[in-house]
Amino acid sequence: MSSTSDIDSLIELMARLPGLGPRSARRAVLHLIRKRGQLLTPLAGAMQQVAATARECLNCGNVGTSDICDICDSEKRATGELCIVEDVADLWAMERSQVFRGRYHVLGGTLSALDAVGPEELRIPRLLDRVVTEGITEVILALNATVDGMTTAHYIADQLGERVRITSLAQGVPIGGELDYLDDGTISAAMRARKAL
Amino acid sequence: MSSTSDIDSLIELMARLPGLGPRSARRAVLHLIRKRGQLLTPLAGAMQQVAATARECLNCGNVGTSDICDICDSEKRATGELCIVEDVADLWAMERSQVFRGRYHVLGGTLSALDAVGPEELRIPRLLDRVVTEGITEVILALNATVDGMTTAHYIADQLGERVRITSLAQGVPIGGELDYLDDGTISAAMRARKAL
Numbered sequence A, B: 001m002s003s004t005s006d007i008d009s010l011i012e013l014m015a016r017l018p019g020l021g022p023r024s025a026r027r028a029v030l031h032l033i034r035k036r037g038q039l040l041t042p043l044a045g046a047m048q049q050v051a052a053t054a055r056e057c058l059n060c061g062n063v064g065t066s067d068i069c070d071i072c073d074s075e076k077r078a079t080g081e082l083c084i085v086e087d088v089a090d091l092w093a094m095e096r097s098q099v100f101r102g103r104y105h106v107l108g109g110t111l112s113a114l115d116a117v118g119p120e121e122l123r124i125p126r127l128l129d130r131v132v133t134e135g136i137t138e139v140i141l142a143l144n145a146t147v148d149g150m151t152t153a154h155y156i157a158d159q160l161g162e163r164v165r166i167t168s169l170a171q172g173v174p175i176g177g178e179l180d181y182l183d184d185g186t187i188s189a190a191m192r193a194r195k196a197l
Helices: A005-014 A022-034 A036-053 A088-097 A124-133 A147-160 A184-192 B005-014 B022-034 B036-053 B088-097 B124-133 B147-160 B184-192
Strands: A081-085 A103-106 A138-141 A165-168 B081-085 B103-106 B138-141 B165-168
Touching (some): A005 A022, A005 B036, A081 A124, A088 A103, A103 A124, A147 A165, B022 B036
Parallel strands (some): A081 A138, B081 B103, B081 B138, B138 B165
């Protein structure tokens, strides 16, 4: 590499981001150097800011800039509904859809015998607490439709027992989805859950 | 979005990097927050460092941390060969191949009537100077094999005239390339330039 060490070490760090490899990290760094004023300097500042302020919500596990996140803190969201998600990215995806007005609980992963992830490694004990203390009436399981996600959903349903209503996201054909491109599992699920028009 | 504004503005800035869209920027930012100590803080520091020190080489247009880059500054590379590339990423790609031991000249783009890029917008006048002052004996045109790249190569060859030997990278089948996946132009070029075994 002809560039000197500062630039090399920036490339090396950028290449560790998910979605960027060595080649795209080099491209990104050249782009940053070209747009020093508009992008590189503001980005360095924003990163320092987030490094200083970002923290996990003590209640739900969402990422924010205070000990209790905006959602947990908002009186408007105390609807008695609690949506369980695997990680913060899923919570953000739910929020973008603007369909849910209750609160969330971020597990921080799924149960996995292979990776030795048990209930204590996730935020499951805290979830059981919250259901009681926050007067939750419905727990919505919005876990990924993977084997581990479904195992985790069953475990949580077992633990909660009859105390609350437990629901999960519907499975079926995605909006705009073409049957020809869907896997067999999705088609069977959609067929089994068919509705009268 | 549930995240507060610091995190949002970091996501917004990250999404402006080439190769990252809004979704991968969100993923990258969550990853950064999780790896605050190992990645986020060092990355912020490296960016500030590069923002403060990165500059274009006054001689060749390479990016480095001094007014004259390491390649132009190295006596070992004064071989009389000058390799012309479109941009710094191409220079870095040439350096990785470790096949060329001369110096470079970065044009900063290609001539383009459509985008009103003339010789003055590129580093072409400086190139003509360098050929004389540095005692260049061979100019190697390593421009991209696109229409604009080839137009630019022809223009430079015209300007240099008979003063120096002018060569360009060979065209043909890439190493590991399968004929079935190559475009017609590459196959014709490889056929026309065929060699005795």
